[in-house]
Amino acid sequence: MTNSQALRRESPAVGAARTLVPYVVAVLAAFAAVGILLALMGFDVMRAYATILGTSFRTPNGFVQTLIKWVPLVLQALAFTVPLAAGKFNIGGEGQMIVGGIGAAAVGITFSDLPLPLLLPLVMMAGMAFGALWVLGPAWLLYRFNINEILTTVLMNFVAFQLIDFVATSIWPDPAAGHPTTLPIGAGGKLPLLIAHPPLHSGILIAILAAILVYVYTDRTSAGYELLATGANPRASRVYGIKVRRMFFLSLLIGGALAGLAGAIEVSGVHGRLIEGFHSNFLLLGIIVGLIAKGNNAAVPFVALFIAILEVGASAMQRTMAIPGEMVFIVEALILIFVLLTDVVRRR
Amino acid sequence: MNNEPLLELTGINKSFGPVQALKDISLTLRANEIHGLLGGNGAGKTTLMNVLFGLYKPDSGLIKLRGQPVEINAPRDAIELGIGMVHQHFLQVNDFTVAENIVLGTRLPNRPTMDLSGAVEQITELSIRFGLEVNPKAPIAALPMGVRQRVEILKALYRGVEVLILDEPTTHLTPQEVEMLFQSLQLMVAEGMSVVFITHKLREVMAACHTISVLRDGQRMFTRPRDEVTEEMIVRNMVGGDIALEESLLFSEAPEDERTYDRQAQPVLDIQGMRIDGEATALVDSVSLAVRPGEILGIAGVAGNGQQEMVEGILGIRPIAAGAVLFDGQDVSGAATEHILGLGVAYVPQDRQQDGFLPKASIAQNLILGAQRQQPYSSRRGFMNWKAIYTSARSLIAEYSIRAQDPKEPAANLSGGNIQRAMLARAFSRPIRLLIAHNPTSGLDIPSVEFIYSRILDHRQQGGATLLLSENMDELVLLSDRIAVIYEGRIAGILDRSTFDAYEIGRLMSGANDDD
Numbered sequence: 121m122t123n124s125q126a127l128r129r130e131s132p133a134v135g136a137a138r139t140l141v142p143y144v145v146a147v148l149a150a151f152a153a154v155g156i157l158l159a160l161m162g163f164d165v166m167r168a169y170a171t172i173l174g175t176s177f178r179t180p181n182g183f184v185q186t187l188i189k190w191v192p193l194v195l196q197a198l199a200f201t202v203p204l205a206a207g208k209f210n211i212g213g214e215g216q217m218i219v220g221g222i223g224a225a226a227v228g229i230t231f232s233d234l235p236l237p238l239l240l241p242l243v244m245m246a247g248m249a250f251g252a253l254w255v256l257g258p259a260w261l262l263y264r265f266n267i268n269e270i271l272t273t274v275l276m277n278f279v280a281f282q283l284i285d286f287v288a289t290s291i292w293p294d295p296a297a298g299h300p301t302t303l304p305i306g307a308g309g310k311l312p313l314l315i316a317h318p319p320l321h322s323g324i325l326i327a328i329l330a331a332i333l334v335y336v337y338t339d340r341t342s343a344g345y346e347l348l349a350t351g352a353n354p355r356a357s358r359v360y361g362i363k364v365r366r367m368f369f370l371s372l373l374i375g376g377a378l379a380g381l382a383g384a385i386e387v388s389g390v391h392g393r394l395i396e397g398f399h400s401n402f403l404l405l406g407i408i409v410g411l412i413a414k415g416n417n418a419a420v421p422f423v424a425l426f427i428a429i430l431e432v433g434a435s436a437m438q439r440t441m442a443i444p445g446e447m448v449f450i451v452e453a454l455i456l457i458f459v460l461l462t463d464v465v466r467r468r
Numbered sequence: 469m470n471n472e473p474l475l476e477l478t479g480i481n482k483s484f485g486p487v488q489a490l491k492d493i494s495l496t497l498r499a500n501e502i503h504g505l506l507g508g509n510g511a512g513k514t515t516l517m518n519v520l521f522g523l524y525k526p527d528s529g530l531i532k533l534r535g536q537p538v539e540i541n542a543p544r545d546a547i548e549l550g551i552g553m554v555h556q557h558f559l560q561v562n563d564f565t566v567a568e569n570i571v572l573g574t575r576l577p578n579r580p581t582m583d584l585s586g587a588v589e590q591i592t593e594l595s596i597r598f599g600l601e602v603n604p605k606a607p608i609a610a611l612p613m614g615v616r617q618r619v620e621i622l623k624a625l626y627r628g629v630e631v632l633i634l635d636e637p638t639t640h641l642t643p644q645e646v647e648m649l650f651q652s653l654q655l656m657v658a659e660g661m662s663v664v665f666i667t668h669k670l671r672e673v674m675a676a677c678h679t680i681s682v683l684r685d686g687q688r689m690f691t692r693p694r695d696e697v698t699e700e701m702i703v704r705n706m707v708g709g710d711i712a713l714e715e716s717l718l719f720s721e722a723p724e725d726e727r728t729y730d731r732q733a734q735p736v737l738d739i740q741g742m743r744i745d746g747e748a749t750a751l752v753d754s755v756s757l758a759v760r761p762g763e764i765l766g767i768a769g770v771a772g773n774g775q776q777e778m779v780e781g782i783l784g785i786r787p788i789a790a791g792a793v794l795f796d797g798q799d800v801s802g803a804a805t806e807h808i809l810g811l812g813v814a815y816v817p818q819d820r821q822q823d824g825f826l827p828k829a830s831i832a833q834n835l836i837l838g839a840q841r842q843q844p845y846s847s848r849r850g851f852m853n854w855k856a857i858y859t860s861a862r863s864l865i866a867e868y869s870i871r872a873q874d875p876k877e878p879a880a881n882l883s884g885g886n887i888q889r890a891m892l893a894r895a896f897s898r899p900i901r902l903l904i905a906h907n908p909t910s911g912l913d914i915p916s917v918e919f920i921y922s923r924i925l926d927h928r929q930q931g932g933a934t935l936l937l938s939e940n941m942d943e944l945v946l947l948s949d950r951i952a953v954i955y956e957g958r959i960a961g962i963l964d965r966s967t968f969d970a971y972e973i974g975r976l977m978s979g980a981n982d983d984d
Binding site: 339351361 | 780783785804805806807808809810815817822823824825826827828829833836837838840841845846850851852854
């Protein structure tokens, strides 16, 4: 009895170590591999690493940059992991983010005279609603005809690219801009700044709130349990009374709303308007974050922070050392590959 | 009779990580004998035979065929040496005919033309010689399990095997088919072959085998001729010291015949003329059954005769095309599964991996599947109470002897027997009126079977109703108050406990009533 109690008392620490060690190994291995590459290309490896990892902490500006990157990154990651919990792949976060941004801009421009307490919530809600709307088609096709959501969500991205082009050049174009861009949204639709210099918008609070809500939903509620059960074994979940198709549908809609929220925050907090291409590569990075976190919603915010640090460091490295920022892509990809590899190793 | 050793295994050791699955096992197979290999779950029977068939490489040990040491690194080597194996689950190509399945992987004389007439002739000859009746030109998909098994045996014979290993061969067979199989095996060994018969069914071993070996925990307990062995001896060696045979349900000669329950009571479950449509024909047709409080209604039938579909119809997993399902007199046909389970129905599915189990989730999460919205597991506002869930999971793990240290452990670590215990723990973890159990003991060792039987009988004692679907005739006869036989989706007959007779049930299971 004492023996088993001792075991149990020990297990959290051991369990945490068992989870973290593969990550540390994967990160070290990825940096080592890229280090060799950088050395072969004739760069100063240690200085490059110092830039990648240190930029976010050396100056207030770097730190704020990192936080601003973190917001869409964590939302895109959750837009991927929530459907993933139900066993579904939302690869349409890009389109959902764009259309969420369009929704936010549409409301922000149309009702530009409204005061902030009215307009800002409207802008955010429009972003979520439009993001969810963009995944409604794929979700319904999945629900009704069991059509693979990977295909449909990806294809909707391409439609979104055309849609933003149309909105930014034909509906509310800003003739002064040299790039497809809309008019600015009303002042009441912009997220207030938390810090003025360097400017940090309050969207970070919304993202933190969203991450907490997602965690509570998936890990603390019976509806979330049903979502996870569906992902673990849809057949068994159905046998035990869970309406799995409804869970698929719902999970995709939540994912769409989260991606749409990312779009709204970018429009309202960063650009103040809709700019073609504002979705950047957040979808891809979000998927990488979700996969490195292995779908664990509690881990997603932290992994996203780490990736945000790398991303900010990468652009600094490109500026100061003329090392292509894409090198950091290689680091991120290798981390993911090594994390997946440690899984295989552990199973042996 | 020529009793030369045909195949000798000496000092076989095999470990999987820290677990030593086979400990210094030696076994001799002689020509002209059917060798019964008995043992509980994890005793090492299948591992040993997989070593012999070249699927596992032993850590140490020697295999000799006719006195010559041989090396078996792959099933191909085994087949070339004349060793064949029929697995519990058949590996057959559904779209091919019997003959095509049999020749698959052998050298064909006419590869470009695929002319199989020579092979067909040879197969026909073999099937007549050993009493394994099949039509070589029939497509596999259309054949019943019993015939598909014959095909599997013919596959081995066609390749000229001398040692034939059968892994749990009787699972899918009716008593009549089992008898036919035994006759065929006798014909084979009469020609000098050696047959290894792996099973956990005592009675079959006693009926068919010449020599019996018992394994436990990876060790061979004994090898004796059939005449020197008693059932009790086998059980004691299979299970070890921890079973009281006198009190055992499984080995009671005459199970208590006095069974009383109110036959006029309102049925807990009342199925009225249920039909479930398949793609071409009805999978379940005109099924009417009633299960009353304190009654165990057994459903006998060869696997795949509509049992699974019937249960799914009752539970609302599958739509029913006609008829009604009543629970306590209230019509629940067409209701959602969640609603039906909420009325006090527990289901132990046959395919526990597919239909009952969340491998990626923890043991605790598995134990509440289906009850996740009930108190105390979740609050009325829909928040999970993990503390209560873990507390209840810990007591279930203890009560049902599930081999786990902590409820947070991933369920994927559990073995088949422990998963089954978890299924049962889940079923009985809340008050229920009706238990639906489908093959609840398949593949379990004797103590687990005992345990599950006693749980089901307790449930009956407390006035619960049970629908027990099983392919194990002994189990049905032991537990049921009545047995209904299902054949091609219809109820072929219902027998009362006083008129139970394995052969009559077997006759109904094979659809004999259709012909007259």
